[in-house]
Amino acid sequence: QLQLVESGGGLVHPGGSLRLSCAASGLTLDYYIIGWFRQAPGKEREGVSCISRSGSRANYADSVKGRFTISRDNAKNTAYLQMNSLKPEDTAVYYCAAVLFGLCELVPGRYDYWGQGTQVTVSS
Numbered sequence: 001q002l003q004l005v006e007s008g009g010g011l012v013h014p015g016g017s018l019r020l021s022c023a024a025s026g027l028t029l030d031y032y033i034i035g036w037f038r039q040a041p042g043k044e045r046e047g048v049s050c051i052s053r054s055g056s057r058a059n060y061a062d063s064v065k066g067r068f069t070i071s072r073d074n075a076k077n078t079a080y081l082q083m084n085s086l087k088p089e090d091t092a093v094y095y096c097a098a099v100l101f102g103l104c105e106l107v108p109g110r111y112d113y114w115g116q117g118t119q120v121t122v123s124s
Contacts, residue, residue, distance in 0.1 A: 012121070017083060
């Protein structure tokens with residue numbers, strides 16, 4: 001059973017940066033597509049970014065393109081989300097997720113394994 005644990009969230013001023021980590025255990029992450037999602041209060045969970053198994057391909061939501069960068073280190077069984085130029089509207093609980101079969105898609109229902117989430121708050 002694959003288990004995912006996010007870390008790196010916190011409170012940051014607008015324009016600041018955070019780096020989220022998603023540590024996997026139980027199974028090797030090499031075989032899984034990784035996605036990052038977020039959910040703000042009162043809103044549906046939305047896709048932020050995803051990365052292919054090898055790390056050669058990534059997709060981003062339009063709202064974060066040019067500001068966020070997804071990456072993975074399969075040797076460390078860990079994925080990352082570097083978030084720069086943060087805005088108040090980026091405030092949400094951020095989740096990492098994994099799926100064994102399929103494509104790199106920003107659709108929550110396509111992912112089988114989820115972490116518990118980490119809070120990101122962007123406020124002055």
